[in-house]
Amino acid sequence: MLKQYLLSPGPTAVPERVLLRMAAPMIHHRTPQFSAIFAETKLMLEQVFQTKNDVLTLASSGSGAMESAVINLLSPSDTMIYVNAGKFGERWGKIAAKYNINAVEIKVEWGEAVDVSAIEAALEANPEAKGVFVQASETSTTTEQPIREIAQLTGRRDNCVIVVDAITALGVIDMPMDAWGLDVVVSGSQKAFMLPPGLAFIALSDKAWKMTEASTCQKFYFDLANERKNQVAGKDTTAWTPAASLIIGLNEVLKMMLEEGLDNLYTRHQILAKATRAGVEALGLKLISSSPATSATGAYVPEGVNGGAFVKYLRDTMGVTFAGGQDHLKGKIVRIAHLGYYDVFDICTAFSAIEIALNRFGYPVQMGAGVGAAQAVLAERFPEQG
Template sequence: MISDKSLLLKTRQFLPGPTPIVSSNGFGTSVENIQYHRTENFYQVVTSCREKLARVMQTKSQPLIITSSGTGAMEAAVVNLTSEGDEVLVVNAGKFGERWSLLCQSYNCNVHELPVAVGDGLNLELFEESIKSKPKLKACFIQAYETSTGLCLPVEKISSILKAHSQALFVVDGISALCAQDLKMDSWHIDCLIGGSQKGFGVPPGLSFIALSSVAMEQFSDRQCFYFDLKREFKGQKKGVTAWTPAITLLEVLDQSLSKIEEIGLNNLIEHHSLLAQSVKLALKELGFVPLNEELCSNTLTAVYPPDGIDAKKLIQHLREKYKVICAGGQAGLSGKIVRFSHLGFVDTMDVLSGIAAVEFSLKDLGIDIRLGSGVGAFMQNLGKE
């Protein structure tokens, strides 16, 4: 008798959280359930994400997933791996390098900074000297890509210099590089690698990722921490259990996105971004833009000075208002001086082509005498070459 009633039943949750969310139909007309995070089903989502993340990070270690922006994972690295007074070296090539310094300072590390000027690359000889002169160095912090300038740092080379002369932990912010750039965590001896959902993974913001090498796992500090306590997270996430309520819906999107990345193939995806970046740079140069750095460009963002006679801020505003093409400008000292044209996440060739066409129209609108189609042509010719 009663068994009939199990037919066609909808799932109904009466949990202390997550609770049904507001549906677009309004209150009371329908209920949308969010998967409960304390179930085998969801533990499998976490585990599946961690396994696939490990493959993107090219490591045998198991990355952790944190509900925070990428800065949260950066703080987790500093708080879990350093102690008060530790000597640390920060390669500061811009706003995100500066963030490492601010973080390490706020946790009372003894911070040495190696600045990299806009347009320059890291001076590897200076870096080597700096490492050699600090026998007690606890950790070295860098970005794989410095997003404020589009600079690509030579992670593998930096690692081999560091590891040749020091026991220091090598901590890499790969937030804007992962999925678009080889970052071989294990074979390059990266001790801590950090990512964020809203970059190459094509997932909304709200999740960050952090993987630790076995060397780093043996060097947890005794610092006070709670939300970012990685020891606790490792213990739970081994079974798919996050310490705190995670951003469940974002994890579900992440799981899908990582499957899509596996379907595409990591190497193909990196190649896609690399070719896009190269083609964008050629197109923008054709139109009179000047890259901040000619050689050391990231695969995910092309930062350029505008052609003579064009104001960067005005161009960005024009692109947005007239063509609904939204680019970022410069930050801090580069504010108003540059255009940052990004192409990371699930961006395809035609998306970028449309953006370049809009740049061409805008230059023309603003009085620059260009032959329409020349930027798009350069872009297409580079893509089409054998």
């Protein structure tokens, strides 16, 4: 037997309480019984988004919500600005290209946060731009982006919105949609929402809904106005067959999140992230990001260690799944997740495994050095006694 630990930034571990709830016999989705669950879930989701807007639930992965943001707001030949600071930022440009949207790229070195003045300059150079598309947390480089500051720029413009991919940020960091003036926020189920993959979420401000009225991009399944007509309070259903089991699981997840309290949840994530950075540094490894994410921490594997083989060994020989790198970071990094159903002893497990693996790969590290440095921070989770 090899006990398995899932420590990747999506999919993440699903709590037993949620698994048990989803194991109940299937119910039909066009029933008062399902609608009651749907309505309650939507209200709780809106608390986590910190918005008065409708949060719509789609049966798709997160990329579906990204695409629906583009095609519901814009029309072919419109201009948008997007931040390409990694694999997921790049995706905005790929989506835009499919719909003949003029996408102005702000390219950022992997591991860096975008300079807000570069966005300001792009907005000035492209006054016709209808949106700035950005990741709150760019998972490929484990980097947080200054979405609040960017929202201040778009907020001053009548016909320009900020669209935030919060797929590994919502439920991790405090990013109140309404208070910060975020026009569109998208997220997905298999990250901080502690569910299997298959659900995406999207919320639009009034300004963004207004913009959708002029959009002429082709859309059928991802027509958000049609979804809203069905999902609003009182209707409490979805345009198409919903991923009912996942929505029932989501109902349980949101109860867990709200029982913990959002402030406590953000603090837990901050402590786990800080502890992970301390562990990485204690092992003499280098962080990838100069603006490290609260959701996951990326570190370069030591010179001479093949990062691909390292992550594979951890997964297949030791039973601990981390994520490696993508594109030019492939084979060079390990990404340790700490979003969703994670707590202090998951971080200890992560460093214990990494230390053993480093030694097995011929890179001697003091056993317990990373664990110990992390523990010193993790102790903050518990009150002093005596």
